[in-house]
Amino acid sequence: MSIIELATCVASGDATGVHRVLENATDVKALLEGKVGLKGATLLHMAASHGYPDVVAELLEFGADPNALDGDRLAPLGYVPEGHEKAEETREALVSRGAVDDAAYFTHSQPASNTEQQASYISKSFLRSVFVVFLLPFIVLLVWNGPWFCFCFVTTTTLFYFIAVGFFVTEITLRPPWYHATPGAKELGMVKLPEEWRDKVHDPKVNFKIDFENVEFQTTHGAYTLRGWYVPGKKDVAKPPKTSIVFLHGGGRDRRTWLRHLPMFHKRGYNCLLFDFREHGCSDGAMRGLTFGMKERYDALAACRFMKHVKKHDRVALVGTSVGGSTAIMAAALDAKLVDLVVSENPMLTCAHLQREHIANVLGGYFRHTKWGNFVFALFQRCCSSWLNLRVGNKPSKSCQAFHSVSKIGPRPLLLMHGTYDSTIPFEHSKKLFELAKAPKELWIAPGGCHVGLYDAFPEEFERRMFHFLGKYDAYAV
CATH class of the missing domain: 1.25.40.20 (Ankyrin repeat-containing domain)
Incomplete structure (x- = not known):
């Protein structure tokens, strides 16, 4: 067992x-x-x-x-x-x-006293004290300038800071702490790399003695040059697969996200392309941050176009994780001729949905004690979502994020994978996407799996499911 x-x-x-x-x-x-x-x-x-x-x-x-x-x-x-x-x-x-x-x-240390334990929490009485301190200046304004001036001042100031804080929350969403943009750099950065990459941070030749080719191609909707590695599959494979692979990395990362996975694809004869999205790695950009698939989907399609038109591969599978997983779904829905299969690891429903969840996790406990607090908090979440959608170019009427796009992939095959310990994107996102998707589709919910860490936690199971899916639909014709 x-x-x-x-x-x-x-x-x-x-x-x-x-x-x-x-x-x-x-x-x-x-x-x-x-x-x-x-x-x-x-x-x-x-x-x-x-x-x-x-x-x-x-x-x-x-x-x-x-x-x-x-x-x-x-x-x-x-x-x-x-x-x-x-x-x-x-x-x-x-x-x-x-x-x-x-x-x-x-x-093996002395337990903290009750006073020390209570000091690590923000109590309701402390919040009430803070509220009173902020209220005192407005009381002075009311007495000094009259109620109408006080009302106008308080309303204008509150509205301004409400919108301003929403903007800065969105700024953190677009440029998270792990996002280190160096558009157009000559070499991939080595600063604050994720632990799961371990020492697989150079290139296929240095890390695995696998030959590769440095490539670049143009994307649309911005006319940026994207750069990456084209890695031909192993030549002496008995039955070379007909499908080639385009890997899509997560937000704030680069092509090396999939470098540690490369040997298992290479030894089976898969031709692979690992590249950097715009605003990431060595690809061009304008320092605008990530857009949660809204712009990246065009980069994914440009990569598929490169594989089909330049490298002359008949079939292409998009394999993405995190933002790359959502992007794979969005790109496949956009062009059925360029994308033949989709493998999506821990994708999100929509960027606004995920942002609201994280805001609730961080701030929800301070507001959700009363109906009025719930109302203000919901309004703040809506403000942040509006800023985010505006800045990534997502109009609700477009209906083009993974939540809206996943039903358009069928009858092309779709594999969704997610870990139950994913604290960045809850696994319920993949379960909902699976419900919305059309057949043929497969879902793997990995007990104990973390964000972008399914391969690290369950290497054998990851490999088995991945290549069972790719092999099953290698010659699948829509």
Whole structure:
């Protein structure tokens, strides 16, 4: 029995399935101590995070460590979701088998006092004090200049800052902290590279001794020059695939996102193109940030056009992750002749939808105590979404993001992949896209998988699903 089979039962809350797998397993300890996801969490962490007391009880019954730590030194108790209907039952199941809810148990330091613990939270009384402090100047204005002046001043100032803060939130969305734009650079940057790339950050020749060709081609809607690597497939393959691959990286990254995946495609004979979107890597740009697929979809189509018209490949599959995953869906819907298959890892429904979710995660707890607070917060989210749509060129009437486009891909094949531990784009996005898509379609929800980390967490399963899909539809004709 594999850890993937057990993880699938855990993620779905199937306590009976968990019992069956563990009962028939030859090495129960290895399964229970096995890590799922990049954070180093165990299956007990996963069960606790979903609020499955029955599954937690089964895992503990077979000897799971109730105080096992993940990479961030969090025990399963720290994973139990607040407010979940079965949160208390899950906690009781853990505590009854020895789980300790005390950071000092793990750090061997003295526990913090109540005062110190309370200081790490922003209380309602503190927020009320801040509100009163901000209100005092307006009271002075009211007394000094009269109610009409005070009303006009307060309304104008509030509206200005409301819109201004929405603009700056959108600025962070378009240029996230990991976005280091160097349009037109001669070499790819080496600053703050993601951990999952490890040391695969140079080029196919240096990292894997695979020959490649530096290429460039023009995109539309901006007339930028895009640059990348064309990597011919291995020549001595018994049955070379008919489909070639165009890889699409995520927002703020570059072509090296897919470099560590390249050997498994190369050895099977796939001709591959890894390139940088506009405003990324060595491709041209105007320092405007990423556009969540609105402009990048034209870059993806330009890459497909290069593969079909310049390199003379008959079929092209778009394989993208994160923003690249959404872009693959959007590009395929835009031109059915250039794109034959789509593989999309952790895509988003729309950029505005994702932005609203992140704003809610960061700020929602401070506002959602009253109906008035909910109203103001919803208005602020709408303001940010309007700014974002305006700046990326997405008019609601266009209906061209992944949420609107995925139904237009069929009857071309679509594979969606997502991890349940994705904190950047929740896996519910892929589930919804799968519901909207037309057949033929496939969905892989990987228990414990993180953002753009499915290959790193489950290399064998990733490889099996990827090439089963590509092989199944290699000669698929629409």
